[in-house]
Amino acid sequence: MSDYTHLKDCIAVVGVGNTAYGNFPDRDDYGLGAEAFRNALADCGLEKNKVDGLLVCRIPYYARMGEILGLSPRWTVPLPPHGRMSAMGIIEAAAALEAGLCDYAALIYANIGRSRRVNYGGEESPGVWDPFGFTSPGAAHALMFQQHRAKYGTTTRQLAEVSVAFRHHACLNPDAVMKQPISIDDHEAARPIVEPLRLLDYCLINDGAVCIILTTKERARDLKKRPIMISGIGAREAFETASIANYDPECWYHQARDVGRQVYGMAGVGPSDVDTLMCYDNFSPTVLFSLEGLGFCERGEAGGFVEGGALKVGGRLPTNTDGGHLSNSYMQGWALNVEAVRQLRGECGARQVEGAEVAQFCAITPCSRSIIYTRG
């Protein structure tokens, strides 16, 4: 395999921005994306016309986005509206910046799924298993959690720890959609959707947008905020069971192990050095799978690891300190990368992890990715 580790600490996140999160039937993807872009520019003090790289995700038409923002980039990448795209896009942009394909890349994600009543199942996403009534990414995670439960004795009360911790964080985050604390008993009493998963194991569906601006280490010095460096990246796909969308018979353990070897090796840190983890959480079980695969605990032991509020700020591994997809906002990984940056800048107020120096994003999915961020 060719070596990409020379990218370590070459590329910085310099600007981040987001909109409010919620239900905005009178707005559209472009308007939300433009607002996040404006906020990210203001965050770093970059002049708009310096932006010569544009990556969009879940935006209907990249050229219309460029027209609206008055941009004429020399590097453009559109990504499909899948949750696994955020770190894929950030890594692509980092490689493009390092290669000189652009100098300043703006990455814009917008989601208007709440007000447009997106369901993530049934006729919206036809599949080969429809005649049996099997559909939706949540059902795939239910299949995997059921296996984890049978093999390792993981309980739904342990699974509840994930949702409870993230809701706790959302209550500390002024931007978050969900504001009511929940308990393990609330999780257990929530209505079942696809058993063994219940409503509180499912991510939100809300409208909003996020923008991240990246540039090289040298250019980053001239901007307003402390640069946050991309110190490690790791990647591995699992396409063998793609017909059962969002399912892997081993809960992506082997891909996550590979991603962990890459990301920690490049950054020169290990799981015990991670001050805060931003873990893709479309459904709560994937957090358990991520902890095991990346080596925060042994395989089969994530249920015990998360007990007693371990994932809360102040716990052993503060995770998804913004509330994650379960309770902050369904920005499909993009907002979690923003939260990693804000934690390292010390901008997180009541949910700040004191002295955070190493923040890790991971998305353990059919396209598993991880990024380790450090302070520049």
Place this chain on the structure above:
Amino acid sequence: MDAPLPAKPRPNIDPVSRGFWENCRRGVLSVQRCDDCGNTHYPGTPVCPACLSSRQSWAPVSGRGTLVSWVRFHRAYWDSFRADLPYLVCLVRLEEGPLMLSNFAGEAPDEPPIGAAVEAAFDKVDDELTLPKFRVAV
């Protein structure tokens, strides 16, 4: 009188999958097997994922397998499944290797034991379509 129930989704029968569904109508479960390298897989693919050959056939299998997992749907993503709620979907690993999602044949067990031996059973929907289902082997 009540409006007729909406029809459940039907499989997309195309040149690749046609052989599978024709076999089901005859009560035969099959997986796609590469005529060149012998790789077996399901669902069907236009070329063999191992060697990229276009020469593949639908090969009958034993119908025996292992229950890998199961879930219980409490939400109807299609109106046509509303009357079935809650309903079970099972994930089976055939002894020949491929995974298949399906339902339990007949009365579904309350808490199907993961790892149990299962065997195929066939559920005739109409003259055109027979669905392969699974029952826990006795």
